[in-house]
Protein backbone atom coordinates (compact mmCIF):
# COMPACT_ATOMS: atom_id res chain seq x y z
CA UNK A 475 0.00 0.00 0.00
CA UNK A 476 1.51 3.24 -1.11
CA UNK A 477 -0.31 5.55 1.22
CA UNK A 478 1.65 7.04 4.07
CA UNK A 479 -1.04 7.42 6.71
CA UNK A 480 -0.56 10.28 9.11
CA UNK A 481 -0.71 9.67 12.83
CA UNK A 482 -3.76 11.92 13.22
CA UNK A 483 -5.67 9.63 10.84
CA UNK A 484 -5.64 7.09 13.65
CA UNK A 485 -6.27 9.18 16.68
CA UNK A 486 -9.30 7.19 17.77
CA UNK A 487 -8.12 5.15 20.78
CA UNK A 488 -11.62 4.12 21.88
CA UNK A 489 -12.68 2.96 18.41
CA UNK A 490 -9.39 1.15 17.92
CA UNK A 491 -9.53 -0.73 21.21
CA UNK A 492 -13.16 -1.66 20.65
CA UNK A 493 -12.52 -3.12 17.19
CA UNK A 494 -9.33 -4.76 18.40
CA UNK A 495 -11.35 -6.62 21.05
CA UNK A 496 -13.80 -7.75 18.36
CA UNK A 497 -10.99 -8.86 16.04
CA UNK A 498 -9.34 -10.85 18.80
CA UNK A 499 -12.55 -12.83 19.02
CA UNK A 500 -13.67 -13.07 15.38
CA UNK A 501 -10.48 -14.80 14.15
CA UNK A 502 -11.48 -17.86 16.24
CA UNK A 503 -15.25 -17.92 15.51
CA UNK A 504 -16.99 -20.99 14.06
CA UNK A 505 -17.74 -20.42 10.35
CA UNK A 506 -21.49 -19.82 10.82
CA UNK A 507 -20.88 -17.15 13.48
CA UNK A 508 -18.26 -15.46 11.31
CA UNK A 509 -20.73 -15.43 8.44
CA UNK A 510 -23.38 -13.90 10.71
CA UNK A 511 -20.91 -11.17 11.66
CA UNK A 512 -20.21 -10.45 7.98
CA UNK A 513 -23.89 -10.38 7.07
CA UNK A 514 -24.69 -8.03 9.91
CA UNK A 515 -22.06 -5.59 8.60
CA UNK A 516 -23.14 -6.18 4.99
CA UNK A 517 -26.71 -5.12 5.81
CA UNK A 518 -25.40 -1.76 7.05
CA UNK A 519 -23.32 -1.28 3.89
CA UNK A 520 -26.20 -2.19 1.54
CA UNK A 521 -28.61 0.18 3.29
CA UNK A 522 -26.09 3.01 3.19
CA UNK A 523 -25.30 2.35 -0.50
CA UNK A 524 -28.97 2.42 -1.49
CA UNK A 525 -29.96 5.42 0.60
CA UNK A 526 -26.91 7.63 0.19
CA UNK A 527 -24.59 6.62 -2.65
CA UNK A 528 -25.86 7.98 -6.01
CA UNK A 529 -24.14 5.30 -8.10
CA UNK A 530 -25.68 2.47 -6.09
CA UNK A 531 -29.06 4.12 -5.74
CA UNK A 532 -29.36 4.33 -9.53
CA UNK A 533 -28.03 0.80 -9.94
CA UNK A 534 -30.58 -0.66 -7.50
CA UNK A 535 -33.38 1.29 -9.19
CA UNK A 536 -32.28 0.12 -12.62
CA UNK A 537 -32.25 -3.51 -11.45
CA UNK A 538 -35.54 -3.12 -9.55
CA UNK A 539 -33.89 -4.04 -6.26
CA UNK A 540 -34.37 -2.82 -2.70
CA UNK A 541 -31.93 -3.30 0.21
CA UNK A 542 -34.29 -6.01 1.52
CA UNK A 543 -33.48 -8.06 -1.60
CA UNK A 544 -29.88 -8.44 -0.40
CA UNK A 545 -30.44 -10.37 2.80
CA UNK A 546 -27.17 -12.23 2.86
CA UNK A 547 -23.95 -13.07 1.06
CA UNK A 548 -25.70 -15.34 -1.46
CA UNK A 549 -27.89 -12.45 -2.64
CA UNK A 550 -24.86 -10.34 -3.57
CA UNK A 551 -24.83 -12.02 -6.96
CA UNK A 552 -27.89 -9.98 -7.88
CA UNK A 553 -25.51 -7.03 -8.21
CA UNK A 554 -22.91 -6.68 -10.98
CA UNK A 555 -19.18 -6.46 -10.36
CA UNK A 556 -17.66 -3.04 -9.80
CA UNK A 557 -14.68 -2.53 -12.09
CA UNK A 558 -11.75 -0.16 -11.60
CA UNK A 559 -12.82 1.67 -14.77
CA UNK A 560 -16.28 2.24 -13.27
CA UNK A 561 -14.71 3.59 -10.08
CA UNK A 562 -12.65 6.04 -12.13
CA UNK A 563 -15.54 7.03 -14.36
CA UNK A 564 -18.15 7.42 -11.63
CA UNK A 565 -15.79 9.18 -9.20
CA UNK A 566 -17.91 11.40 -6.95
CA UNK A 567 -21.05 9.30 -7.62
CA UNK A 568 -19.51 6.63 -5.42
CA UNK A 569 -19.18 9.06 -2.55
CA UNK A 570 -22.10 9.01 -0.09
CA UNK A 571 -24.12 12.24 0.08
CA UNK A 572 -23.91 12.03 3.89
CA UNK A 573 -20.21 11.14 3.90
CA UNK A 574 -19.21 14.18 6.00
CA UNK A 575 -20.83 12.58 9.02
CA UNK A 576 -18.32 9.69 8.81
CA UNK A 577 -15.30 12.01 8.67
CA UNK A 578 -13.71 10.81 5.44
CA UNK A 579 -10.19 11.67 4.31
CA UNK A 580 -9.34 11.57 0.63
CA UNK A 581 -6.32 9.53 -0.40
CA UNK A 582 -4.87 9.76 -3.84
CA UNK A 583 -3.72 6.30 -4.69
CA UNK A 584 -2.01 4.65 -7.60
CA UNK A 585 -3.56 1.40 -6.48
CA UNK A 586 -0.06 0.20 -7.50
CA UNK A 587 -1.63 -0.65 -10.86
CA UNK A 588 -0.66 2.42 -12.86
CA UNK A 589 -4.23 3.71 -12.66
CA UNK A 590 -4.56 6.52 -10.11
CA UNK A 591 -7.83 7.16 -8.25
CA UNK A 592 -9.20 9.21 -5.38
CA UNK A 593 -10.40 7.14 -2.46
CA UNK A 594 -12.36 8.35 0.53
CA UNK A 595 -11.77 6.36 3.68
CA UNK A 596 -13.91 7.26 6.65
CA UNK A 597 -13.06 7.10 10.33
CA UNK A 598 -14.18 3.47 10.71
CA UNK A 599 -12.25 2.40 7.63
CA UNK A 600 -9.10 3.95 9.07
CA UNK A 601 -9.68 2.28 12.42
CA UNK A 602 -10.13 -0.99 10.52
CA UNK A 603 -6.83 -0.54 8.69
CA UNK A 604 -5.00 0.07 11.94
CA UNK A 605 -6.59 -2.89 13.73
CA UNK A 606 -6.02 -5.23 10.80
CA UNK A 607 -2.30 -4.48 10.71
CA UNK A 608 -2.04 -4.65 14.48
CA UNK A 609 -3.56 -8.14 14.55
CA UNK A 610 -1.57 -9.44 11.57
CA UNK A 611 1.70 -8.20 13.08
CA UNK A 612 0.79 -9.52 16.52
CA UNK A 613 0.65 -13.02 15.02
CA UNK A 614 4.46 -12.62 14.82
CA UNK A 615 4.78 -11.27 18.37
CA UNK A 616 4.46 -7.54 17.65
CA UNK A 617 3.23 -5.40 20.54
CA UNK A 618 2.00 -1.86 20.10
CA UNK A 619 4.99 0.39 20.71
CA UNK A 620 7.59 -2.08 19.38
CA UNK A 621 10.15 -0.47 17.10
CA UNK A 622 9.87 -1.35 13.43
CA UNK A 623 11.50 -0.39 10.15
CA UNK A 624 9.60 0.39 6.99
CA UNK A 625 10.86 0.58 3.43
CA UNK A 626 9.34 3.33 1.31
CA UNK A 627 10.03 6.35 -0.91
CA UNK A 628 6.76 8.25 -0.60
CA UNK A 629 7.62 9.60 2.84
CA UNK A 630 10.96 11.00 1.64
CA UNK A 631 9.58 12.55 -1.56
CA UNK A 632 6.42 13.92 0.01
CA UNK A 633 8.34 15.88 2.60
CA UNK A 634 10.21 17.46 -0.28
CA UNK A 635 13.52 16.17 0.80
CA UNK A 636 15.85 15.80 -2.10
CA UNK A 637 14.80 12.21 -1.78
CA UNK A 638 18.41 11.35 -1.05
CA UNK A 639 18.18 10.76 2.67
CA UNK A 640 18.81 7.10 3.43
CA UNK A 641 16.84 6.80 6.66
CA UNK A 642 14.77 8.77 9.12
CA UNK A 643 13.80 7.83 12.68
CA UNK A 644 10.32 8.85 13.84
CA UNK A 645 10.34 8.55 17.63
CA UNK A 646 6.57 9.17 18.02
CA UNK A 647 5.75 6.24 15.73
CA UNK A 648 8.69 4.11 16.86
CA UNK A 649 9.36 3.74 13.15
CA UNK A 650 12.62 3.79 11.25
CA UNK A 651 11.86 4.84 7.69
CA UNK A 652 14.31 3.36 5.20
CA UNK A 653 14.37 5.01 1.79
CA UNK A 654 13.58 2.30 -0.75
CA UNK A 655 14.82 4.70 -3.45
CA UNK A 656 18.31 4.35 -1.97
CA UNK A 657 18.57 0.57 -2.03
CA UNK A 658 21.96 -0.28 -3.55
CA UNK A 659 25.43 -1.43 -2.58
CA UNK A 660 26.48 2.22 -2.33
CA UNK A 661 24.11 2.96 0.56
CA UNK A 662 23.97 -0.47 2.21
CA UNK A 663 26.45 0.33 5.00
CA UNK A 664 24.66 3.56 5.89
CA UNK A 665 21.29 1.81 5.97
CA UNK A 666 22.71 -1.00 8.10
CA UNK A 667 24.15 1.54 10.53
CA UNK A 668 20.71 3.08 11.02
CA UNK A 669 19.23 -0.38 11.70
CA UNK A 670 21.99 -1.10 14.24
CA UNK A 671 21.40 2.26 15.93
CA UNK A 672 17.60 2.06 16.28
CA UNK A 673 17.25 -1.74 16.56
CA UNK A 674 13.81 -2.20 14.93
CA UNK A 675 12.37 -5.65 15.72
CA UNK A 676 10.31 -5.93 12.54
CA UNK A 677 10.63 -4.85 8.91
CA UNK A 678 7.80 -3.92 6.58
CA UNK A 679 8.13 -3.37 2.85
CA UNK A 680 7.15 -4.16 -0.68
CA UNK A 681 8.21 -7.74 -1.50
CA UNK A 682 10.71 -6.61 -4.14
CA UNK A 683 12.14 -3.84 -1.92
CA UNK A 684 12.72 -6.36 0.89
CA UNK A 685 14.41 -8.69 -1.60
CA UNK A 686 16.73 -6.05 -3.07
CA UNK A 687 17.62 -4.79 0.42
CA UNK A 688 18.62 -8.33 1.42
CA UNK A 689 20.52 -8.82 -1.84
CA UNK A 690 22.52 -5.60 -1.40
CA UNK A 691 23.29 -6.36 2.26
CA UNK A 692 24.54 -9.79 1.26
CA UNK A 693 26.70 -8.36 -1.53
CA UNK A 694 28.09 -5.76 0.89
CA UNK A 695 28.96 -8.50 3.40
CA UNK A 696 26.45 -7.31 6.02
CA UNK A 697 25.33 -10.44 7.82
CA UNK A 698 24.88 -9.42 11.45
CA UNK A 699 21.37 -7.96 11.22
CA UNK A 700 18.16 -9.78 12.00
CA UNK A 701 14.49 -9.09 12.70
CA UNK A 702 11.83 -11.09 14.50
CA UNK A 703 9.76 -11.10 11.33
CA UNK A 704 9.43 -9.31 8.01
CA UNK A 705 6.02 -8.23 6.71
CA UNK A 706 5.87 -8.19 2.95
CA UNK A 707 3.12 -6.31 1.12
CA UNK A 708 1.56 -5.34 -2.20
CA UNK A 709 3.40 -7.67 -4.56
CA UNK A 710 3.90 -11.35 -5.22
CA UNK A 711 6.48 -12.71 -2.79
CA UNK A 712 8.32 -15.11 -5.07
CA UNK A 713 10.16 -18.12 -3.56
CA UNK A 714 13.40 -16.38 -4.60
CA UNK A 715 12.45 -13.16 -2.75
CA UNK A 716 11.45 -15.10 0.35
CA UNK A 717 14.56 -17.29 0.46
CA UNK A 718 16.93 -14.32 0.10
CA UNK A 719 15.20 -12.22 2.79
CA UNK A 720 14.83 -15.11 5.24
CA UNK A 721 18.48 -16.16 4.94
CA UNK A 722 20.00 -12.65 5.13
CA UNK A 723 17.78 -11.44 7.99
CA UNK A 724 17.44 -14.82 9.70
CA UNK A 725 13.69 -14.57 10.31
CA UNK A 726 10.41 -15.58 8.68
CA UNK A 727 8.75 -13.41 6.05
CA UNK A 728 4.99 -13.12 6.56
CA UNK A 729 3.35 -12.27 3.28
CA UNK A 730 0.17 -10.27 2.85
CA UNK A 731 -2.23 -9.19 0.14
CA UNK A 732 -4.53 -6.23 0.22
CA UNK A 733 -5.33 -2.91 -1.34
CA UNK A 734 -6.24 0.58 -0.29
CA UNK A 735 -9.87 0.17 -1.26
CA UNK A 736 -10.20 -1.82 1.96
CA UNK A 737 -12.35 -4.74 0.81
CA UNK A 738 -9.85 -7.61 0.77
CA UNK A 739 -7.06 -8.53 3.20
CA UNK A 740 -5.15 -11.80 3.25
CA UNK A 741 -2.22 -12.31 5.59
CA UNK A 742 0.14 -15.10 6.55
CA UNK A 743 0.41 -16.50 10.05
CA UNK A 744 3.52 -18.01 11.65
CA UNK A 745 2.40 -21.46 10.44
CA UNK A 746 2.58 -20.10 6.87
CA UNK A 747 -1.18 -20.20 6.33
CA UNK A 748 -2.59 -17.49 4.08
CA UNK A 749 -5.67 -16.39 6.04
CA UNK A 750 -8.56 -14.45 4.54
CA UNK A 751 -9.43 -11.73 7.04
CA UNK A 752 -13.17 -12.34 6.67
CA UNK A 753 -13.96 -9.89 9.45
CA UNK A 754 -12.15 -7.14 7.49
CA UNK A 755 -13.95 -7.49 4.17
CA UNK A 756 -16.09 -9.89 2.26
CA UNK A 757 -14.13 -11.86 -0.31
CA UNK A 758 -15.82 -13.81 -3.11
CA UNK A 759 -14.13 -15.74 -5.87
CA UNK A 760 -15.34 -15.13 -9.36
CA UNK A 761 -14.62 -17.15 -12.46
CA UNK A 762 -13.10 -20.12 -10.59
CA UNK A 763 -11.06 -22.28 -12.94
CA UNK A 764 -8.72 -25.27 -12.79
CA UNK A 765 -5.50 -25.02 -14.73
CA UNK A 766 -4.31 -27.75 -17.06
CA UNK A 767 -1.99 -29.24 -14.43
CA UNK A 768 -5.17 -30.41 -12.68
CA UNK A 769 -3.85 -29.16 -9.33
CA UNK A 770 -4.05 -25.39 -9.50
CA UNK A 771 -7.43 -23.80 -8.85
CA UNK A 772 -7.68 -20.05 -9.36
CA UNK A 773 -10.44 -17.59 -8.51
CA UNK A 774 -10.57 -13.90 -9.26
CA UNK A 775 -10.75 -11.79 -6.08
CA UNK A 776 -13.95 -9.78 -5.67
CA UNK A 777 -14.26 -7.79 -2.46
CA UNK A 778 -16.99 -5.95 -0.60
CA UNK A 779 -16.18 -3.35 2.05
CA UNK A 780 -17.76 -3.95 5.43
CA UNK A 781 -16.85 -0.70 7.18
CA UNK A 782 -16.33 2.26 4.84
CA UNK A 783 -19.67 4.08 4.75
CA UNK A 784 -18.25 7.17 3.03
CA UNK A 785 -17.43 5.24 -0.16
CA UNK A 786 -18.60 1.63 0.06
CA UNK A 787 -17.40 -0.75 -2.65
CA UNK A 788 -19.70 -3.68 -3.36
CA UNK A 789 -18.41 -6.63 -5.40
CA UNK A 790 -15.26 -4.78 -6.37
CA UNK A 791 -13.22 -6.62 -8.99
CA UNK A 792 -9.73 -6.29 -7.58
CA UNK A 793 -8.16 -7.72 -10.73
CA UNK A 794 -5.98 -10.42 -9.15
CA UNK A 795 -6.18 -14.19 -9.04
CA UNK A 796 -6.09 -16.09 -5.76
CA UNK A 797 -5.01 -19.73 -5.66
CA UNK A 798 -7.51 -21.86 -3.77
CA UNK A 799 -7.38 -25.24 -2.05
CA UNK A 800 -9.54 -27.79 -3.80
CA UNK A 801 -11.02 -28.71 -0.41
CA UNK A 802 -11.38 -26.50 2.67
CA UNK A 803 -8.33 -26.74 4.89
CA UNK A 804 -7.70 -25.79 8.49
CA UNK A 805 -4.55 -24.11 9.75
CA UNK A 806 -2.33 -25.57 12.50
CA UNK A 807 -2.48 -22.15 14.21
CA UNK A 808 -6.12 -22.89 15.08
CA UNK A 809 -7.62 -19.72 13.64
CA UNK A 810 -10.91 -20.34 11.90
CA UNK A 811 -10.70 -17.54 9.36
CA UNK A 812 -10.36 -19.42 6.05
CA UNK A 813 -7.21 -20.27 4.15
CA UNK A 814 -6.16 -19.83 0.54
CA UNK A 815 -3.16 -21.49 -1.04
CA UNK A 816 -1.39 -18.47 -2.53
CA UNK A 817 -1.95 -14.97 -3.84
CA UNK A 818 -1.15 -13.94 -7.39
CA UNK A 819 -0.93 -10.17 -7.17
CA UNK A 820 1.19 -7.60 -8.83
CA UNK A 821 4.62 -8.44 -10.09
CA UNK A 822 6.80 -5.69 -11.51
CA UNK A 823 10.39 -5.24 -12.58
CA UNK A 824 12.71 -2.91 -10.71
CA UNK A 825 14.40 0.00 -12.47
CA UNK A 826 18.17 -0.30 -12.11
CA UNK A 827 19.77 3.16 -12.07
CA UNK A 828 23.20 3.91 -13.60
CA UNK A 829 24.58 4.30 -10.04
CA UNK A 830 23.40 0.80 -9.09
CA UNK A 831 20.21 1.45 -7.13
CA UNK A 832 17.12 -0.73 -7.44
CA UNK A 833 13.98 1.40 -7.69
CA UNK A 834 10.87 -0.59 -6.81
CA UNK A 835 8.53 2.31 -6.09
CA UNK A 836 7.86 3.86 -9.52
CA UNK A 837 4.14 3.38 -8.89
CA UNK A 838 4.05 6.26 -6.40
CA UNK A 839 4.86 8.81 -9.11
CA UNK A 840 1.24 9.47 -10.24
CA UNK A 841 0.45 10.55 -6.70
CA UNK A 842 2.50 13.70 -7.33
CA UNK A 843 0.90 14.50 -10.70
CA UNK A 844 -2.57 15.21 -12.10
CA UNK A 845 -4.02 14.11 -15.41
CA UNK A 846 -2.76 10.54 -15.64
CA UNK A 847 -5.20 7.79 -16.60
CA UNK A 848 -2.49 5.20 -16.89
CA UNK A 849 1.28 5.29 -16.69
CA UNK A 850 3.89 2.75 -17.61
CA UNK A 851 7.67 2.81 -17.10
CA UNK A 852 9.89 0.96 -19.54
CA UNK A 853 13.63 0.79 -18.96
CA UNK A 854 15.05 0.34 -22.45
CA UNK A 855 18.77 0.52 -21.66
CA UNK A 856 20.90 1.14 -18.58
CA UNK A 857 20.47 4.90 -19.05
CA UNK A 858 17.18 5.28 -20.94
CA UNK A 859 13.75 5.25 -19.31
CA UNK A 860 10.66 5.56 -21.44
CA UNK A 861 7.41 6.63 -19.77
CA UNK A 862 4.12 5.93 -21.52
CA UNK A 863 1.26 8.12 -20.35
CA UNK A 864 -2.41 7.70 -21.21
CA UNK A 865 -3.54 11.21 -20.27
CA UNK A 866 -6.92 12.55 -19.26
CA UNK A 867 -8.22 16.11 -19.69
CA UNK A 868 -6.13 17.50 -16.79
CA UNK A 869 -2.86 16.59 -18.52
CA UNK A 870 -0.75 19.48 -19.85
CA UNK A 871 2.88 20.63 -20.17
CA UNK A 872 3.00 21.58 -16.52
CA UNK A 873 1.92 18.09 -15.43
CA UNK A 874 4.45 16.59 -17.83
CA UNK A 875 7.20 18.67 -16.19
CA UNK A 876 6.02 17.60 -12.75
CA UNK A 877 6.11 13.95 -13.81
CA UNK A 878 9.60 14.31 -15.25
CA UNK A 879 10.81 16.12 -12.11
CA UNK A 880 9.39 13.47 -9.81
CA UNK A 881 10.84 10.59 -11.82
CA UNK A 882 14.27 12.28 -11.87
CA UNK A 883 14.21 12.51 -8.10
CA UNK A 884 13.77 8.75 -7.96
CA UNK A 885 16.10 7.58 -10.70
CA UNK A 886 18.72 10.35 -10.53
CA UNK A 887 20.03 12.80 -13.10
CA UNK A 888 22.17 10.30 -14.97
CA UNK A 889 19.15 8.60 -16.46
CA UNK A 890 17.49 9.98 -19.60
CA UNK A 891 13.75 10.21 -19.22
CA UNK A 892 11.48 10.27 -22.30
CA UNK A 893 7.76 10.87 -21.82
CA UNK A 894 5.36 9.71 -24.53
CA UNK A 895 1.63 10.31 -24.75
CA UNK A 896 -0.01 7.11 -25.89
CA UNK A 897 -3.50 5.80 -26.61
CA UNK A 898 -4.96 3.06 -24.38
CA UNK A 899 -4.46 0.44 -27.09
CA UNK A 900 -0.74 1.22 -27.19
CA UNK A 901 -0.14 0.08 -23.59
CA UNK A 902 2.68 -2.46 -23.65
CA UNK A 903 1.93 -5.96 -22.36
CA UNK A 904 4.40 -8.68 -21.42
CA UNK A 905 4.74 -12.03 -23.20
CA UNK A 906 1.77 -13.48 -21.31
CA UNK A 907 -0.38 -10.53 -22.37
CA UNK A 908 -0.50 -9.07 -18.86
CA UNK A 909 -0.28 -5.32 -18.41
CA UNK A 910 2.59 -4.34 -16.18
CA UNK A 911 3.48 -0.91 -14.87
CA UNK A 912 7.24 -1.36 -14.84
CA UNK A 913 9.09 -3.33 -17.49
CA UNK A 914 12.87 -3.48 -17.64
CA UNK A 915 15.06 -5.02 -20.28
CA UNK A 916 18.09 -4.47 -18.04
CA UNK A 917 18.80 -7.65 -16.14
CA UNK A 918 19.89 -7.42 -12.53
CA UNK A 919 23.63 -8.00 -12.23
CA UNK A 920 24.34 -7.11 -15.87
Ligand SMILES: [Zn+2]
Nearest residue numbers: 743747805807
Ligand atom coordinates in the same frame (compact mmCIF):
# COMPACT_ATOMS: atom_id res chain seq x y z
ZN1 LIG B 1 -2.76 -19.94 10.60
